[in-house]
Each structure stands twice: as structure tokens, then as C-alpha cells.
Amino acid sequence: MSEGLRIGLAGLGTVGASLLQLIARHGGEFAERCGRPVTVTGITARDRGKQRPVDLSAMQWFDDPVALAQDPGNNLFVELIGGAGGVAETAVRAAIEAGKHVVTANKAMLADCGQELAELAEAKGVSLNFEAAVAGGIPIVKVLREAMAGNEVARVFGILNGTCNYILTRMEDEGLDFATCLAEAQRLGYAEADPTFDIEGHDTAHKLAILTAIAFGTRIDAKAIYVEGISSITPADLEAADELGYRIKLLGVASRTETGIEQRVHPAMIPKSSVIANVDGVTNAVALEADFAAQLVLSGPGAGGAATASAVMSDIADIARGSRVGTFGRPASALKPYKRAAMRAHAGGYYLRLTVYDRPGAFAAIATRMAKHGISLESIVQRRRNPHADAPEHLTPAAPQPVILITYETTEDAIRAALAEIIRDGHIAAQPQLIRIEPLG
Numbered sequence: 305m306s307e308g309l310r311i312g313l314a315g316l317g318t319v320g321a322s323l324l325q326l327i328a329r330h331g332g333e334f335a336e337r338c339g340r341p342v343t344v345t346g347i348t349a350r351d352r353g354k355q356r357p358v359d360l361s362a363m364q365w366f367d368d369p370v371a372l373a374q375d376p377g378n379n380l381f382v383e384l385i386g387g388a389g390g391v392a393e394t395a396v397r398a399a400i401e402a403g404k405h406v407v408t409a410n411k412a413m414l415a416d417c418g419q420e421l422a423e424l425a426e427a428k429g430v431s432l433n434f435e436a437a438v439a440g441g442i443p444i445v446k447v448l449r450e451a452m453a454g455n456e457v458a459r460v461f462g463i464l465n466g467t468c469n470y471i472l473t474r475m476e477d478e479g480l481d482f483a484t485c486l487a488e489a490q491r492l493g494y495a496e497a498d499p500t501f502d503i504e505g506h507d508t509a510h511k512l513a514i515l516t517a518i519a520f521g522t523r524i525d526a527k528a529i530y531v532e533g534i535s536s537i538t539p540a541d542l543e544a545a546d547e548l549g550y551r552i553k554l555l556g557v558a559s560r561t562e563t564g565i566e567q568r569v570h571p572a573m574i575p576k577s578s579v580i581a582n583v584d585g586v587t588n589a590v591a592l593e594a595d596f597a598a599q600l601v602l603s604g605p606g607a608g609g610a611a612t613a614s615a616v617m618s619d620i621a622d623i624a625r626g627s628r629v630g631t632f633g634r635p636a637s638a639l640k641p642y643k644r645a646a647m648r649a650h651a652g653g654y655y656l657r658l659t660v661y662d663r664p665g666a667f668a669a670i671a672t673r674m675a676k677h678g679i680s681l682e683s684i685v686q687r688r689r690n691p692h693a694d695a696p697e698h699l700t701p702a703a704p705q706p707v708i709l710i711t712y713e714t715t716e717d718a719i720r721a722a723l724a725e726i727i728r729d730g731h732i733a734a735q736p737q738l739i740r741i742e743p744l745g
């Protein structure tokens with residue numbers, strides 16, 4: 305058997321502790337599979353005195369992650385601290401500089417400086433592996449980086465945040481509002497105390513940025529992503545979507561267009577018949593459309609210690625076997641500059657929920673604005689404020705009425721221009737709701 309892998313493990317939290325448990329349980333079989341034994345020789349975390357669910361007595365403790373990264377007692381550095389621009393990144397750079405392979409689950413760091421780290425790793429002749437950084441236990445990085453080597457990818461999209469998917473599923477199933485479901489997600493440990501990063505779509509954007517780089521061979525550019533979260537979605541939207549044959553999911557979508565690569569994160573209405581529409585709760589799913597492989601969909605646990613540790617271990621296995629591919633599926637120097645397709649040029653169908661004053665001419669004025677911008681309507685649904693009441697007797701003559709419009713394909717530019725004019729005309733009583741319709745097979 306070849307020389308063993310001696311791991312320096314930085315971070316003993318949810319994922320780090322699970323990785324230690326996984327190695328304790330499957331280390332022997334792993335050595336048989338990969339031809340190399342694996343041991344964790346050095347560890348670091350913030351608080352040495354904290355109770356951990358594993359016996360650490362045989363491992364050397366380091367107070368400083370950078371010292372662990374540089375220590376000759378390990379030949380593979382596994383970074384499970386997290387965060388961009390902090391100690392995790394400094395330690396990863398130090399490990400690469402010291403000529404060590406690195407495994408990380410840190411999407412924030414990769415979205416921020418993945419290109420630079422890839423160049424550094426390749427210059428030093430070491431691997432930088434990050435299967436766990438996208439969609440937890442789903443091996444999407446491996447699929448894109450390796451299995452898609454003979455394909456041109458047209459679109460990659462998915463449900464990449466379990467917190468948002470859990471909230472939307474509960475809202476839909478039980479007719480509850482966003483705030484109630486968010487509180488429930490926090491109580492169950494599915495959402496952070498400060499959930500902004502998840503619910504406003506930024507976590508999905510980090511993962512999408514990584515997928516885009518691998519799928520399209522472009523330099524990572526998280527700042528170019530159009531991002532919208534789920535906090536404005538109401539039970540009324542979910543109910544209307546259901547009646548119209550759709551479900552609402554927070555999607556990350558990257559697609560090849562004539563003008564460049566479009567990257568967007570937003571709630572989307574997707575046909576109920578699509579595979580991804582039926583992915584519920586904290587489960588994640590990623591779909592790929594490619595010229596030879598056609599469509600692939602992978603779904604599974606997008607987070608959690610065990611599933612994420614499983615993905616980390618698959619990266620460790622590649623290193624144990626000496627299997628190396630370019631960090632983003634090709635040499636970092638071959639990644640092309642990212643060419644952004646402007647979001648305003650995005651084309652698709654739209655769902656609009658308008659709260660229209662119930663007065664003569666209001667609806668005709670709205671229809672005129674839409675027509676002026678070349679927007680055709682596929683359907684119009686006027687909903688009574690209280691479907692169980694005998695409206696209109698219960699309504700005052702000018703009470704605003706929810707009206708739902710579904711458009712045929714149009715552009716973001718056109719829909720935004722029409723909405724701006726509709727708001728200016730003063731026929732609607734509240735901010736309009738706009739949800740993009742994503743055509744999926």
C-alpha cells in the first residue's frame with residue numbers, strides 16, 4: 305500500500321465532526337478501495353475545550369489553522385471552517401504554498417477568489433477539490449467536471465438551498481405565510497438565526513457561480529448574478545401557481561445565450577410535471593441540459609453533516625488515488641473571461657399579481673400598457689379578495705381586487721417598462737408581484 309494520507313483538519317463543527325465519524329467508521333474500507341490508509345493527524349477549531357462527538361486524543365491540536373496548514377505532520381489539508389476572506393482562506397493559501405492538496409466545502413471562499421486559488425494550486429501542482437461546496441451530498445461537481453467532459457452544457461439549474469425549499473414547501477402544503485414558515489425552519493435548525501443569506505438568495509448565488517464556471521468554462525463571477533430571494537412570496541402566489549399548473553421554487557439558473565452566459569437566482573414558477581417541481585423540503589436538486597447527455601437530474605440532501613462529509617470524503621478519495629483534473633474541470637488558465645448576458649434581455653413568460661382598484665377603465669389601462677410593450681397575455685384571472693365570501697356585496701365599490709396575469713414570452717426589459725408605467729398610472733394599490741416562469745421538461 306502506498307504512503308498514507310495524513311490529514312490536517314481545520315474545523316470540527318457540523319461537517320468536520322461528521323467527517324471524523326465517517327473516517328472512524330469507514331477508514332479501513334476506504335484504504336482498501338483507494339490503496340492508501342487515511343488518518344487525521346492534526347486538528348484545529350476555535351474552542352479547544354468544546355465537547356466534540358468524537359475522540360480527538362490521538363490527534364495533535366493546533367490553535368492556529370495556518371500553523372496546521374503548514375505543519376509537515378500532514379500531507380492533505382481539509383478546510384471546514386467556512387467564510388470568505390478570513391482565516392479559512394489564509395490557511396488554504398498557506399497549505400497550497402506548502403505544496404499540499406486541499407479539500408474544502410467553502411462556497412463563499414470559492415465564489416470570492418476561486419480563480420486565484422485554482423491558479424495557485426495548479427502552479428504548485430496540487431489539487432483543490434470542493435465537491436461539498438455545492439449541493440452538499442449531491443456529487444454535481446464531479447458530474448460536471450468529469451462526466452460532462454464530452455458535452456457542451458446549455459443550461460444548469462437547480463434548487464440549491466434547502467432552507468428556502470423547506471419554507472416554500474411548508475407554505476404551499478399548509479397555506480402558511482412566509483414569516484411563520486421561516487420561524488419554524490429556525491426552530492428545526494434548518495435556518496440560521498440570521499437567515500438573510502439563505503432567504504435572499506445569496507447562498508444559492510455562491511453555489512451557482514461555482515457551477516457556472518465548471519459548466520461553461522468561464523472564470524467565476526458571483527457578482528454578475530442577478531439575485532432575488534423568496535421573502536415576497538405569499539400563500540396567494542402559491543395557490544395561484546397551483547391552479548395554473550405550476551409550483552414555485554427558488555432556482556439558480558445558468559444558461560448559454562447568444563449574448564453570453566445568463567446567471568440568475570430568483571423564485572420561479574415551474575411546471576408541476578417537471579422532476580424538479582417535485583423536490584420538496586430541505587432536499588436539493590440540480591439539473592443539466594447538455595448536447596450529448598441530454599438532461600440529467602440529481603437530487604438528494606443539500607446539507608447536513610453526514611451528507612456533506614460524504615462529499616468531502618469523495619474528494620479525499622480522488623487525492624488518495626492520484627486522480628487530478630483542472631480545478632474547474634479544465635486548467636485555470638483555459639477558463640475564459642465571463643461574458644454576462646444582461647438580465648434585462650432575459651426572455652420568458654411571467655406571472656404578475658396586481659392589486660387593481662375596482663374602478664372603470666383600470667383594467668383596460670393596464671392591458672393597453674402591456675400591449676404597448678408588445679406583451680401578449682396568455683391568461684387573466686380576477687380573484688375575489690375573499691373567495692369564501694359572497695363578493696361583490698362584501699366589497700366597497702373601489703376596493704382593490706387581485707388580478708393575475710400570465711404573459712406569453714416577452715423580455716425582462718418589456719415587462720419592467722410596462723410595470724413602471726402601470727404603477728405611474730395609479731391603478732394598482734400595492735407593489736406588483738412578478739415571478740418568472742421557467743420552461744422545464
Ligand SMILES: NC(=O)c1ccc[n+]([C@@H]2O[C@H](COP(=O)([O-])OP(=O)(O)OC[C@H]3O[C@@H](n4cnc5c(N)ncnc54)[C@H](OP(=O)(O)O)[C@@H]3O)[C@@H](O)[C@H]2O)c1
Nearest residue numbers: 315316317318319349350351384385386409410607608612
Ligand atoms: N453544514 C452544512 O450542512 C454544510 C453543507 C455544505 C457545505 N458546508 C460548508 O462547510 C463548511 C463548514 O460548515 P459547518 O456547518 O461545519 O460550520 P460550523 O458547524 O459552524 O463549524 C465551523 C468550525 O470552524 C471552527 N472555526 C471557526 N472559526 C475558527 C477559527 N478562527 N480558527 C479555527 N477554527 C475555527 C469552529 O470552531 P468551534 O467548533 O470551536 O466553534 C467549528 O469547529 C463551511 O464552509 C460551510 O459553508 C456546510
